[in-house]
Amino acid sequence: MLYSKKVMEYFQNTKNYGKLEDADGIGKVGNPRCGDVMWIYIKVKDNKIIDAKYETFGCVAAIATSSMAIDMIKGKNIDEALRLTNKAVAEALDGLPPEKLHCSLLAEKGIKAAIEDYKSKK
Amino acid sequence: MLYSKKVMEYFQNTKNYGKLEDADGIGKVGNPRCGDVMWIYIKVKDNKIIDAKYETFGCVAAIATSSMAIDMIKGKNIDEALRLTNKAVAEALDGLPPEKLHCSLLAEKGIKAAIEDYKSKK
Amino acid sequence: MNLKYYFDYNSTTPTDPRVVKEIIPYFGTKFFNPSSFYRKAGEISIDIENSRERVAKLLNAEPNEIFFTSGGTESNNLAIFGITLKLKEKGNHIITSKIEHSAVLNTCKYLSKKGFEVTYLPVDKYGLVNPDDLKKEIKDTTILVTIMHANNEIGTIQPVKELSEIAHKRGILFHTDAVQSAGKMKVDVKELDIDMLSISSHKIYGPKGMGVLFKKKRVKINPMIFGGAHEKGLRAGTENVPGIIGIGKAAELAILEMDENEKRLKPIRDKIEKGIIETIPDVIINGNTDKRLYNTLNVSIRYIEGESILAFLDNQGFALSSGSACSSKSLEPSHVLLALGLKHEEAHGSLRISLGKYNKKEDADKLLEVLPPIVEKLRSMSPFWKKK
Amino acid sequence: MNLKYYFDYNSTTPTDPRVVKEIIPYFGTKFFNPSSFYRKAGEISIDIENSRERVAKLLNAEPNEIFFTSGGTESNNLAIFGITLKLKEKGNHIITSKIEHSAVLNTCKYLSKKGFEVTYLPVDKYGLVNPDDLKKEIKDTTILVTIMHANNEIGTIQPVKELSEIAHKRGILFHTDAVQSAGKMKVDVKELDIDMLSISSHKIYGPKGMGVLFKKKRVKINPMIFGGAHEKGLRAGTENVPGIIGIGKAAELAILEMDENEKRLKPIRDKIEKGIIETIPDVIINGNTDKRLYNTLNVSIRYIEGESILAFLDNQGFALSSGSACSSKSLEPSHVLLALGLKHEEAHGSLRISLGKYNKKEDADKLLEVLPPIVEKLRSMSPFWKKK
Ligand SMILES: Cc1ncc(COP(=O)(O)O)c(C=O)c1O
Numbered sequence A, B: 001m002l003y004s005k006k007v008m009e010y011f012q013n014t015k016n017y018g019k020l021e022d023a024d025g026i027g028k029v030g031n032p033r034c035g036d037v038m039w040i041y042i043k044v045k046d047n048k049i050i051d052a053k054y055e056t057f058g059c060v061a062a063i064a065t066s067s068m069a070i071d072m073i074k075g076k077n078i079d080e081a082l083r084l085t086n087k088a089v090a091e092a093l094d095g096l097p098p099e100k101l102h103c104s105l106l107a108e109k110g111i112k113a114a115i116e117d118y119k120s121k122k
Numbered sequence C, D: 001m002n003l004k005y006y007f008d009y010n011s012t013t014p015t016d017p018r019v020v021k022e023i024i025p026y027f028g029t030k031f032f033n034p035s036s037f038y039r040k041a042g043e044i045s046i047d048i049e050n051s052r053e054r055v056a057k058l059l060n061a062e063p064n065e066i067f068f069t070s071g072g073t074e075s076n077n078l079a080i081f082g083i084t085l086k087l088k089e090k091g092n093h094i095i096t097s098k099i100e101h102s103a104v105l106n107t108c109k110y111l112s113k114k115g116f117e118v119t120y121l122p123v124d125k126y127g128l129v130n131p132d133d134l135k136k137e138i139k140d141t142t143i144l145v146t147i148m149h150a151n152n153e154i155g156t157i158q159p160v161k162e163l164s165e166i167a168h169k170r171g172i173l174f175h176t177d178a179v180q181s182a183g184k185m186k187v188d189v190k191e192l193d194i195d196m197l198s199i200s201s202h203k204i205y206g207p208k209g210m211g212v213l214f215k216k217k218r219v220k221i222n223p224m225i226f227g228g229a230h231e232k233g234l235r236a237g238t239e240n241v242p243g244i245i246g247i248g249k250a251a252e253l254a255i256l257e258m259d260e261n262e263k264r265l266k267p268i269r270d271k272i273e274k275g276i277i278e279t280i281p282d283v284i285i286n287g288n289t290d291k292r293l294y295n296t297l298n299v300s301i302r303y304i305e306g307e308s309i310l311a312f313l314d315n316q317g318f319a320l321s322s323g324s325a326c327s328s329k330s331l332e333p334s335h336v337l338l339a340l341g342l343k344h345e346e347a348h349g350s351l352r353i354s355l356g357k358y359n360k361k362e363d364a365d366k367l368l369e370v371l372p373p374i375v376e377k378l379r380s381m382s383p384f385w386k387k388k
């Protein structure tokens, strides 16, 4: 399996993980059967994502895309975050092996789910 | 193809070949289609084979068995020569590869044919 | 060779330098085609026969029961296709197990699309086939039972002698995939009463691209690759002479070193097993710890996924494998682990540690040092861990 | 390497020392299984892809059209079985020629026992297939035309471009066995418009036990060996990495040296041909002297038998081959020579001289010195010679 340098960097030095105790929205996506589960936590203030974290059970690509996606939404407002595509995440990681593209999709879905959760609680 | 040392010796240093101009019997056996033709010439005096030669178109085994068979009948009387078996020829050569045993049969047949030819002319 | 942290010997082994040394001349001064007429070529065919004898010795077989192929996969295919094509008038039923290597499973799957019926015997939670299950599944149309000797992922060793006896009582041929057992432990085709058996060179410190099918003389099978009359007409193609010489030398070395390897490696494997259980909570040891290859350890580390563990280990120079879907190219995790009854997520979180003759005790100690913090870090990222 | 008097390069070639050098690390430091997860294994799969690219270049193909097999024989089998199994609903008719290698002929013979119909096109007395014959034999049920590029015994080069065009006009796939042409002469799959093509490593100074099937992307065929998803699912089995690296390097060297080899070897071959004609009466040159591999010479020496000639030559250190039945294990002489219309005894008396890159002009001179007295001696023993 050959990952880009960027993927390995994000995988190894991943920082954005852990539970966000006072999260305003949580997106739980994925299925342990398939080997990938991603929980995205967001904290929102004035329509802006002021903090975000993830918890991920999954492979290198799943962890790296989680971490990258968090980096990409932190500080953004919700609408911007909703426009984040899996493609953008994969590109930011200098690409993913074809069989791993579904991981970036998971990150996109996780963020959307977290925002929805936030909206539904509002 | 692995021949015994004896076969190679008889093949390389074969001496008994050539036409016997005043032969008393000639045995022509084999078939060029199959790659082996043996002509056995004998000269007979007082029921004894006093000289013999062969001409052979064929492989190493065919040539070596021709030469060996000639050695084995020269000086013998006809009845003895008729008893020469292909097995004896092969054994005298320290054996032949299985797919080459038919060559020794040819030598046996050639000698029998030559003796028959001699008898029929008598 | 830099094998310090290589723990993936069930995947492949380096070619023993003594084997390489024996191979080299066959690229150069001894390059002749063994089918050619001249003496130097004839000498190569003698060398091939010597190699056949060495392999025969490893299996306690006769040299004329040894056929060279291009690997374990081809040997398995040849055994299965060879029999089924030969006996298809007699019956169309094959019995195998759920935990076979893909070289057997996918061959059977293909045949089942072509009108054959295949029964996949289940295994217990340690990976053992129950001989009674075999008895029950045999029917009048059964023409072949193929059950592996030792499993590549969990190391579980099947009772092949008992299984082959059951097959034979019903007049059915028995094949075993011994790719993982041969060279590691005694494999005696006479004692086990096996009709056909597959081995692979690159699993026993021989070169890649070479395998052997043992086939009893009285067992007649169809060839699969047609052409020249090589391997007594069973396998056409100019002989891979370096490969043949290599597997012969590898077999010879295996006979000599097998016991010593077992004596040295089993304690190391056991130590790793014990160390993992003691330092990492929530792990499952997969396989049958009584009937298991002495070099193999398979463990599921719950709440995390195998590829991630492999990646962190790889960064520190350790080579292992996992039954996770992510570390292979399929989407499903190991069919072997699932057959044991593991949940998908447990199979995804599995590690296989397989030792070989270049492993040292110190390397294992190092692995035990490195693994727990990796597991801890990954668990700290996992949504499942803290939820316990 | 002691190749002074080796004139049997069409049978096999020594592995070029530069190829051996490139192979060696893959037994040791680079022994990893390319399917494994860790980085060092990933590097091996990159090396494999580089090798694929080198082979692709040799054929002017795309790398994803190159599939590694265990040899020329398997490649031919895979092409033929692969298509016939895939298209058997569409038709059951195969067209080939009478002078194919046994790897094609015996595969076709097997299929003809399994319900396929096979047409064996005749050749003219120089070994050429007549394109008109192909046109005539194509019918609605034809699913494959497989005709070799250059013949291994006589060197005759078929008009494959023309032949494949005829097949394509009728929507039929075209395979060619290029085992003897690839590496020796330009083989451009785009220019020749070939759907599938076989090559063999050990004929181009690469290691034995390795071959390639070129297959156009749009051509779908069935695999023949089942198991893991290697070679994009077309050929299962742990990759023979040293073999793959070896054929890649051999391909690279062939591209570089092909022209030079032709320039140097053709005059030597021609000199031998001329020398034999001038010094030995009653010989027949077999093959097409216009459309012929530059390294190959096949001559029938009438009234004597080939094996005997080979044996005397062998004693003096010369390695050649013959189309005589006696030098092989069958009873029939070369089917190729018979297809040219030669009498059995003329085929039995044939010699094949095939040159390669280690042959020198002086060695050829030596052969010309040695051969006539051998012929004379054998003729003096022959019952046919004096009867003329
Ligand atoms: C149990 C088992 N059978 C068959 C094979 C296939 O052998 P090869 O890699 O030689 O094709 C392997 C290894 O890959 C194996 O572990």
Ligand SMILES: Cc1ncc(COP(=O)(O)O)c(C=O)c1O
Pocket (backbone or CB within 6 Å): C236, C237, C238, D010, D070, D071, D072, D073, D074, D076, D101, D103, D148, D150, D151, D152, D177, D179, D180, D200, D201, D202, D210, D211
């Ligand atoms: C024309 C031709 N096709 C196929 C083959 C078979 O190739 P391999 O020896 O690699 O099996 C050969 C050589 O033996 C050959 O000359």
